[in-house]
């Protein structure tokens with residue numbers, strides 16, 4: 154029986170070791186949820202790194218870890234600290250991540266990290282090759298594993314391989330600055346289907362393939378040797394039901410059942426009846442535009458002092474990649490900006506910004522989504538941005554205003570939100586005013602359309618569309634070869 158093998162840098166379960174005991178917790182991210190429908194068969198498999206380096210795995214637990222992972226339908230790729238450093242923190246997050254998000258000046262081109270990236274990609278490919286049969290379906294995820302498709306194709310030419318990129322694919326002018334640009338493209342071209350969040354990323358990729366590899370591109374198909382590689386866009390959705398049900402449960406919650414956090418939020422809303430709560434949630438990443446948002450907020454308060462004590466900005470920044478220097482600098486910048494703005498504008502009754510630098514349990518995330526009148530999500534560049542979709546899904550009474558950056562992939566499907574260019578402070582200020590003063594009926598009209606769309610194109614549909622397209626592509630490719 155054929156099986157589906159999913160490959161991503163991290164597994165859908167997190168491993169922790171305490172006092173020689175293994176603890177697993179399911180990952181809550183969109184990818185893990187979305188794959189549930191794909192990763193459900195008894196012999197389906199998910200291959201990835203466990204999150205623990207070889208140095209952190211006690212020898213006597215090795216076997217037990219493998220059995221634990223097997224029970225979750227997973228198998229691990231072993232990585233040592235040096236590999237994680239060069240492959241993950243190095244090439245993936247200091248070369249590809251900034252470059253693909255148009256932060257060319259942050260991109261480091263280190264030969265040593267590239268060599269480690271290649272070697273680690275080969276480890277992932279070998280793990281697949283060892284477990285895969287020719288009639289299996291392989292689905293490779295994201296920018297950490299772009300060489301894997303061709304590495305697998307070399308050894309298993311008949312196997313079906315799909316690749317999905319979760320971040321933007323940059324324009325040719327940016328991509329061509331990468332010293333290893335042809336190798337990356339050739340790695341990806343080992344796939345039968347390559348998926349992106351948006352049509353623009355797809356177009357940028359095809360342009361690079363044509364100009365750098367000189368391959369024949371017709372519409373969204375690339376002809377390579379005796380194969381056709383299909384390139385298409387699949388905008389990723391969310392687990393709509395989970396978020397809308399959580400939103401519903403939250404709004405029905407009687408006071409005794411509410412978390413401390415929710416009670417504080419409610420108390421705040423009670424005491425400041427006509428004040429608006431504005432929410433900003435992201436990983437603390439320079440691509441998310443948090444510092445720019447803070448500067449824009451300061452600009453807004455200076456330009457419109459009448460909103461003092463009438464708005465509060467809640468910033469939730471989730472710690473991320475904190476051993477990469479750019480992220481440490483950003484943390485310092487955000488800390489300083491929050492301190493400066495609060496110092497400048499606070500009154501005895503009012504602090505303009507509440508700042509949380511931590512990850513939050515799912516319940517508190519929902520508390521924030523349901524309590525805040527406005528979500529202000531304005532990345533400088535973002536592959537998709539699922540937070541925008543989650544916010545809308547939890548708004549059971551259809552109130553709430555989303556201010557979203559045009560630079561987020563999700564903007565393509567969320568035209569009913571207030572779309573802005575985060576570099577344009579005048580436009581940002583106007584959007585804040587519009588959001589604060591938007592009549593409830595208008596909020597509900599906009600959100601009704603958004604919710605229906607998000608419910609239809611949920612994450613399960615995204616995963617199924619991709620797998621079905623991959624199967625179809627394989628069949629077309631076979632008939633093309635036999636012609």
Ligand code: ADQ
Nearest residue numbers: 182183319389434469471511512513535536537538539540
């Ligand atoms: P991310 O850059 O991580 O993902 P995003 O799409 O917004 O960005 O997803 C973040 C996820 O983390 C959301 O599901 C959210 O619920 C969760 N989260 C946020 N804050 C949290 C907190 N404080 N505590 C716990 N969980 C929190 C990358 C790309 C995106 C793309 C996704 C999926 O950068 O552009 O949308 O992959 O393809």
